[in-house]
Amino acid sequence: xxxxxxxxxxxxxxxxxxxxxxxxxxxxxxxxxxxxxxxxxxxxxxxxxxxxxxxxxxxxxxxxxxxxxxxxxxxxxxxxxxxxxxxxxxxxxxxxxx
Amino acid sequence: xxxxxxxxxxxxxxxxxxxxxxxxxxxxxxxxxxxxxxxxxxxxxxxxxxxxxxxxxxxxxxxxxxxxxxxxxxxxxxxxxxxxxxxxxxxxxxxxxxxxxxxxxxxxxxxxxxxxxxxxxxxxxxxxxxxxxxxxxxxxxxxxxxxxxxxxxxxxxxxxxxxxxxxxxxxxxxxxxxxxxxxxxxxxxxxxxxxxxxxxxxxxxxxxxxxxxxxxxxxxxxxxxxxxxxxxxxxxxxxxxxxxxxxxxxxxxxxxxxxxxxxxxxxxxxxxxxxxxxxxxxxxxxxxxxxxxxxxxxxxxxxxxxxxxxxxxxxxxxxxxxxxxxxxxxxxxxxxxxxxxxxxxxxxxxxxxxxxxxxxxxxxxxxxxxx
Numbered sequence: 001x002x003x004x005x006x007x008x009x010x011x012x013x014x015x016x017x018x019x020x021x022x023x024x025x026x027x028x029x030x031x032x033x034x035x036x037x038x039x040x041x042x043x044x045x046x047x048x049x050x051x052x053x054x055x056x057x058x059x060x061x062x063x064x065x066x067x068x069x070x071x072x073x074x075x076x077x078x079x080x081x082x083x084x085x086x087x088x089x090x091x092x093x094x095x096x097x098x
Numbered sequence: 099x100x101x102x103x104x105x106x107x108x109x110x111x112x113x114x115x116x117x118x119x120x121x122x123x124x125x126x127x128x129x130x131x132x133x134x135x136x137x138x139x140x141x142x143x144x145x146x147x148x149x150x151x152x153x154x155x156x157x158x159x160x161x162x163x164x165x166x167x168x169x170x171x172x173x174x175x176x177x178x179x180x181x182x183x184x185x186x187x188x189x190x191x192x193x194x195x196x197x198x199x200x201x202x203x204x205x206x207x208x209x210x211x212x213x214x215x216x217x218x219x220x221x222x223x224x225x226x227x228x229x230x231x232x233x234x235x236x237x238x239x240x241x242x243x244x245x246x247x248x249x250x251x252x253x254x255x256x257x258x259x260x261x262x263x264x265x266x267x268x269x270x271x272x273x274x275x276x277x278x279x280x281x282x283x284x285x286x287x288x289x290x291x292x293x294x295x296x297x298x299x300x301x302x303x304x305x306x307x308x309x310x311x312x313x314x315x316x317x318x319x320x321x322x323x324x325x326x327x328x329x330x331x332x333x334x335x336x337x338x339x340x341x342x343x344x345x346x347x348x349x350x351x352x353x354x355x356x357x358x359x360x361x362x363x364x365x366x367x368x369x370x371x372x373x374x375x376x377x378x379x380x381x382x383x384x385x386x387x388x389x390x391x392x393x394x395x396x397x398x399x400x401x402x403x404x405x406x407x408x409x410x411x412x413x414x415x416x417x418x419x420x421x422x423x424x425x426x427x428x429x430x431x432x433x434x435x436x437x438x439x440x441x442x443x444x445x446x447x448x449x450x451x452x453x454x455x456x457x458x459x460x461x462x463x464x465x466x467x468x469x
Contacts, residue, residue: 009133009158013174043174047158051178052200059157093157 002027003088004037010048010091014041019088027083030062031074048091049074063090100469102424103168104432105149106440106454107136107462112151114169115453121430121444124453130172131163135202138419140464141168142208142216150216150232152203160202162218162232175232179203179220182239188222189250198222198242205419207261211268219258223249223275225287238287241273245292245310252276252313252332253378259418260314265321272327272342277302277313280329282342293342297331315358316418320367328370328397330360330418335372337397348397353384358418359433363446364425368396371431371447373416381436382413390433392447406450407441414439419462426467434460 081087100119111129139151151163187195205219260274269286279294300306313332329336363369414435424430438457
């Protein structure tokens with residue numbers, strides 16, 4: 001079980017709480033988490049990762065364990081504490097717009 | 099008694115305004131999709147309870163919403179807009195070539211005939227179709243084959259903002275793109291031709307009469323006059339009497355040569371409406387007076403409609419998709435402003451009243467006339 005904290009706009013879109021728990025079959029990377037997220041909450045498809053390019057949307061950031069993982073490849077191994085559910089993966093809408 | 103439902107898309111959500119046929123007492127519901135930009139929200143002419151909304155923002159991209167109960171409840175449908183084949187390139191502001199890249203849906207146009215068919219006009223400019231109520235989208239890629247490499251963005255982006263289906267010949271479609279021009283298909287979108295002859299863009303194009311590259315802001319066609327098209331161009335108001343083969347200017351005595359929107363009276367195909375805006379550098383009404391102009395002669399001769407509209411210190415804009423008509427008698431008109439007002443007229447434009455005053459900036463206004 002993994003914990004994911006979503007930005008408030010996506011919580012409204014999916015009608016879920018800020019923090020959700022996901023069962024992820026092959027859990028190792030942010031990409032796996034997004035796959036599971038989009039399968040369980042299909043209304044979120046394309047809102048975090050572009051559906052065609054499969055790249056992180058430009059104003060989305062990923063934080064975990066006090067680290068900014070946004071610039072890492074989406075297929076990189078997640079920190080152990082995220083994999084065990086001790087720490088959440090935070091999906092953040094980047095501060096922008098003044 | 100008939101009922102009118104006005105669908106308003108704004109910078110920060112959608113609103114549904116309803117009234118009975120008298121159109122003097124309005125209920126406002128919303129915001130739906132609060133905080134998101136709603137570039138368009140439009141109901142199906144075949145099934146008015148079916149409404150589509152284009153929901154987007156810069157962080158989370160594009161979402162398409164669908165309602166099957168007149169806007170009471172909503173569900174997300176497909177939002178994957180993938181260009182057909184190699185995306186190729188189009189012209190950018192600086193003259194360089196850039197790959198086509200999907201940004202948002204500007205226009206959702208439900209089919210006049212097929213209840214599950216809906217068209218989407220997108221930025222970067224392309225036309226998509228869904229035949230399953232918005233679940234899956236396919237590009238009608240023949241459109242971009244018409245010198246797409248020469249299309250360039252207007253100030254608002256390279257957007258396909260107007261889609262018109264000919265009720266008498268549903269395979270004939272018209273689209274308008276800023277800044278590329280007007281295009282027509284006679285075979286349901288497989289092949290297209292540019293129909294921009296007569297347009298002149300002397301300040302914008304090296305060849306003022308180029309086949310493509312014109313900044314068309316909005317076009318309109320009355321179902322009873324399917325060969326007659328009206329256009330609010332970046333500069334000038336134009337008309338074609340032969341389905342776009344040739345355009346000519348009908349600006350006449352309008353107080354400016356700039357504007358975004360144009361609409362046609364529901365029962366009088368020669369009666370048209372525009373909202374003049376001062377210029378492309380000052381996006382507000384001339385003299386601070388918000389005036390709708392009406393021509394009952396299909397152009398050239400215009401009268402200002404001012405009753406009930408602010409005539410001092412008004413500096414709002416009215417965007418291209420922000421004016422629409424109902425089909426009651428007398429015909430009702432509606433338009434929204436960047437100041438968040440929605441104005442309505444229940445007497446063909448003779449007098450106006452605000453039916454919403456303080457919404458977020460209005461991007462689109464669509465109207466449904468219900469039994």
